[in-house]
Amino acid sequence: MRQSDREDEKVIQLFKQLPKIEDKRSMDEIYRNIKIGMNKKQRKPIFVPALTSIAGLLLFLLVFPFIFQQSPVDYFSSNSKVKENADSGSIMESNSADMKKDINMEEEITMYNEEAIVVDSDLTSAVYEKDTLGNEIYTFGAVTKDAIIPITLLEKENHEEDWLIQNRKEAESFNASEYGFQDFAPLLDAMELNGERNEARVTISSENRPFFEANELQIMTMLQYILQPHDIGLVKFVNENGDNVELPHYGPVPDLPIKKNLKRGYFLYPLAENSDYLVPADEDSNSLAEALTYMKTKPNSFYQSVIPDVISAEVVKEDPTGVTIKFDKPVELDQGDQLKNMQLIEGILLTAKEFGKTEVQFENIEPSNWESFQFDQPVKVPLAPNLIQH
Numbered sequence: 001m002r003q004s005d006r007e008d009e010k011v012i013q014l015f016k017q018l019p020k021i022e023d024k025r026s027m028d029e030i031y032r033n034i035k036i037g038m039n040k041k042q043r044k045p046i047f048v049p050a051l052t053s054i055a056g057l058l059l060f061l062l063v064f065p066f067i068f069q070q071s072p073v074d075y076f077s078s079n080s081k082v083k084e085n086a087d088s089g090s091i092m093e094s095n096s097a098d099m100k101k102d103i104n105m106e107e108e109i110t111m112y113n114e115e116a117i118v119v120d121s122d123l124t125s126a127v128y129e130k131d132t133l134g135n136e137i138y139t140f141g142a143v144t145k146d147a148i149i150p151i152t153l154l155e156k157e158n159h160e161e162d163w164l165i166q167n168r169k170e171a172e173s174f175n176a177s178e179y180g181f182q183d184f185a186p187l188l189d190a191m192e193l194n195g196e197r198n199e200a201r202v203t204i205s206s207e208n209r210p211f212f213e214a215n216e217l218q219i220m221t222m223l224q225y226i227l228q229p230h231d232i233g234l235v236k237f238v239n240e241n242g243d244n245v246e247l248p249h250y251g252p253v254p255d256l257p258i259k260k261n262l263k264r265g266y267f268l269y270p271l272a273e274n275s276d277y278l279v280p281a282d283e284d285s286n287s288l289a290e291a292l293t294y295m296k297t298k299p300n301s302f303y304q305s306v307i308p309d310v311i312s313a314e315v316v317k318e319d320p321t322g323v324t325i326k327f328d329k330p331v332e333l334d335q336g337d338q339l340k341n342m343q344l345i346e347g348i349l350l351t352a353k354e355f356g357k358t359e360v361q362f363e364n365i366e367p368s369n370w371e372s373f374q375f376d377q378p379v380k381v382p383l384a385p386n387l388i389q390h
Contacts, residue, residue, distance in 0.1 A: 123342040123371055125278065126350065126382030127152050138170045139229055139384050141222030142181035146302045147269050148218050149181070149277045150225040152384040163230060164193055174390060180271050186211040187222060198233045204245045204253075216249045220256055227258045229384070234258065261354050265291035266347040266385075267303035277386050278347055279303070280354065288323060288355040289315040295351065306347035308340075313348060316363065322378060323352055326363035333370045342371065346382065353381040 127137060131154060138153040153170055171185040186208050192201045202223075204212050212219060223235055237253035239245040244252050264280035271277060281299060285291035292313050296305055307313060311331060317324035325348060333341045345362075352360050359378035368376040 123339055124346065125276075125342070125386055126346050127154065127384040127387045128372075128382055129380065131387070132383065136166065137229065137384055138167055139225055140167075140171065140174075140184050141218070141225035142176060142179070142184060143215055143218050143222065144180055144182070144271060146300075147271075147277075147279055148221045148225070149269065149271075149279050149386060150384070151181075151277075151386045151388050153388055153390065162193075164188070164191065167226070179388065180275070182215070184222060187215075187219070187226070193232070198231055200227060200232050200235045202235060202237050203240065204237060204247070205240050212247060216247050223256055224258060224262065228260060232258050261356050263291070264351070264354055265295040266306065266350045266354075267295065267299070268306050268343055268347070269303055276343070278306070278343065278350060279385075280350075287315075288318065288352060288357070291351050291355070292325070292348070295347070306340075306343045308344070317361075320356065321358045322361065323355075323357050323359075324361040324363060325352075327365060329364070331365045332367075333365065334367055345373065345379075346385075349379065349381045350385050357381060 134157060135154045136157045138155065140151050140153070142149045142151045153174065155166075155170065158166055168185070168188045171188045174185075176183050176185075187202070190202050190204065190208050190212075192203070193199075194201065200223075215222070227235070235256040235258065237245050237255070246252050262280055263284045263286075264282075265285060266278045266280055269277045269279045281291075281294065281303075283294075283299075285294055292307075292315065296307050296309075296312065298305065310329065312328045313325050314328065315323055316326045331341075331344075333345075349360055359380050361378045362375050365375050368374065373379055
């Protein structure tokens with residue numbers, strides 16, 4: 001037997017002594033995990049070298065469990081060249097180290113893809129259906145010097161009291177000034193409900209008149225935000241005697257019809273550093289397409305557009321409950337400022353909600369899975385904007 005054959009035989013025997021590596025995952029599962037990781041981190045594969053690398057990694061992972069489990073001899077014979085004067089002990093040590101490195105790499109890939117599957121976003125600011133499990137939604141209109149912000153609080157469900165009593169308690173316990181808001185509790189205290197008529201009555205008395213005069217121009221919008229989620233169609237304003245009441249701006253205060261949808265596009269309102277809110281425009285739009293166009297403007301000195309200057313969003317298909325919105329240029333959400341990207345998506349979703357839509361199909365957007373959204377299917381609109389954890 002030649003010296004080289006004896007050396008080969010020694011190496012083969014050493015390989016046979018190595019522990020067997022088993023991977024119980026199916027090939028389909030391995031491929032699916034890799035593809036999920038690619039969707040999370042990989043940009044559109046337009047470069048040939050990137051494709052080659054991915055294909056090589058995929059091929060390696062598919063054949064790796066079988067190489068060492070079934071035929072280490074064949075693997076060695078077809079892929080390795082051993083120098084005739086190589087020391088058998090050093091060869092075993094080297095190959096064991098390489099194998100350990102490969103195992104660690106496979107474990108890292110598996111862990112990475114497990115993280116990619118379950119994503120808990122901390123960028124969303126709105127309230128979604130998943131947030132309401134066991135919780136009650138409380139919406140208010142919070143007044144600042146420049147705007148009226150629709151805000152949302154979540155508390156555990158309470159079926160023992162009606163919603164107005166619960167809202168009063170929430171308004172009283174909420175520290176509005178801590179967030180830069182004016183106190184809105186007096187408005188809830190002045191309200192009574194007539195369930196049979198689906199009406200609310202707001203009593204302006206000598207005691208609470210200072211509050212109403214200070215917020216006279218904001219009261220109507222505040223009431224819209226509070227009453228929209230409830231079965232209230234009209235608000236009447238009266239004095240202590242139940243008669244019509246007057247305020248300096250209005251004179252006799254008119255009845256307020258409550259709209260289920262305000263039909264307004266959303267803008268970004270920076271109240272303070274690291275304190276941004278999504279707020280509806282001050283003006284109604286005739287259609288969702290018109291609202292999306294209006295959202296590209298700068299209506300005042302303190303509202304900012306959530307849609308970047310370099311792109312536009314247009315309605316390409318619409319029905320009573322759903323809409324397809326397409327960006328004129330590719331939007332890559334995993335690139336750039338992630339918070340700004342989230343404000344773009346949520347601003348459009350909330351605007352669609354104001355036009356009675358329950359879901360939005362986005363087009364020309366990547367990746368298909370980003371944060372808690374899956375864009376290869378219609379995205380449900382939020383239930384309410386600006387969740388405040390207090």
